[in-house]
Amino acid sequence: MSSACPPSACDTCAVPRGPAQRLGLDVGKADYVVALAGNPNTGKSTVFNRLTGLRQHTGNWPGKTIARAEGGFAYGGKRFKIVDLPGTYSLRSASPDETVAREFILFGKPDVTVVVVDANCLERNLNLALQILQITDRAVLCLNLMDEARANGVEIDARGLSRELGIPVVPCTARSGEGLPQLLAEMHAVASGAFKPSPYRLKLAVPGLREALGRVVARLRARFPGLANAEWIALRLLEGDSAVGEMVSTGTLGSLSADHASQEAAATGTTGAASKEIRA
Ligand SMILES: Nc1nc2c(ncn2[C@@H]2O[C@H](COP(=O)(O)OP(=O)(O)OP(=O)(O)O)[C@@H](O)[C@H]2O)c(=O)[nH]1
Numbered sequence: 001m002s003s004a005c006p007p008s009a010c011d012t013c014a015v016p017r018g019p020a021q022r023l024g025l026d027v028g029k030a031d032y033v034v035a036l037a038g039n040p041n042t043g044k045s046t047v048f049n050r051l052t053g054l055r056q057h058t059g060n061w062p063g064k065t066i067a068r069a070e071g072g073f074a075y076g077g078k079r080f081k082i083v084d085l086p087g088t089y090s091l092r093s094a095s096p097d098e099t100v101a102r103e104f105i106l107f108g109k110p111d112v113t114v115v116v117v118d119a120n121c122l123e124r125n126l127n128l129a130l131q132i133l134q135i136t137d138r139a140v141l142c143l144n145l146m147d148e149a150r151a152n153g154v155e156i157d158a159r160g161l162s163r164e165l166g167i168p169v170v171p172c173t174a175r176s177g178e179g180l181p182q183l184l185a186e187m188h189a190v191a192s193g194a195f196k197p198s199p200y201r202l203k204l205a206v207p208g209l210r211e212a213l214g215r216v217v218a219r220l221r222a223r224f225p226g227l228a229n230a231e232w233i234a235l236r237l238l239e240g241d242s243a244v245g246e247m248v249s250t251g252t253l254g255s256l257s258a259d260h261a262s263q264e265a266a267a268t269g270t271t272g273a274a275s276k277e278i279r280a
């Protein structure tokens with residue numbers, strides 16, 4: 001049951017339940033791509049290993065995952081490619097590991113982004129979650145380390161949080177597997193479009209900002225056709241973000257987008273931008 005659904009919905013809900021089949025590295029042509037994002041040390045690789053059967057490095061210190069890793073699982077009759085990303089505190093961060101995560105979240109066009117947060121320091125972790133909700137509707141919050149939170153006397157109103165954020169929120173203990181069946185059901189529902197989240201969005205209430213953004217977005221789209229998240233990039237440019245400015249002036253933004261589009265096409269057996277429509 002989604003924390004966004006009424007309790008009675010379970011009886012009639014078409015979202016599949018039951019175990020996933022671990023596919024390891026043998027993803028083949030995936031129906032959906034899942035990104036695992038979150039702050040360092042929140043349990044992303046532990047979730048990844050449980051779902052795929054692979055053995056990504058895990059341990060109790062931040063910064064273990066330094067490159068993206070891919071694996072697969074089958075669930076509800078669909079094949080999912082899941083991408084384990086390095087931990088990152090912000091989509092604006094620029095350290096090399098964090099850049100890997102940021103670029104995949106922004107340009108990898110995942111069908112669902114699972115934001116894995118540490119239930120013990122929710123406030124700090126929600127910073128990244130809120131940034132991700134500015135760029136995608138298709139997100140699920142995995143409220144991980146619930147065993148430790150319970151032991152520490154931390155209580156979280158997951159339903160209330162889900163209402164506030166506008167996305168499914170699933171309490172989990174990835175180390176033991178608690179909550180993962182529901183996480184799978186939510187990933188499937190969001191990736192397939194059976195459930196359409198309406199996430200919390202910041203209001204751009206500064207006078208003239210909308211118009212300025214529109215002009216920058218139009219120029220970005222003209223120079224980089226098919227660019228994902230053009231509005232996010234335009235906002236960074238208006239803020240004076242020098243790293244993003246350099247990506248635009250050197251043209252690397254175009255190659256990044258193209259790289260991710262071709263990887264996505266290879267994973268799904270479709271071509272370029274049309275792949276989303278074919279799979280939708
Ligand atoms: N108690 C508890 N420990 C967990 C849970 N999930 C993961 N861990 C532990 O937390 C530590 C970090 O887990 P990882 O999966 O490596 O975290 P990560 O988010 O991939 O970390 P980075 O790759 O460094 O960003 C490991 O020691 C895991 O065993 C959980 O639900 N409960």
Ligand SMILES: [Mg+2]
Nearest residue numbers: 044045064065
């Ligand atoms: Mg990791």
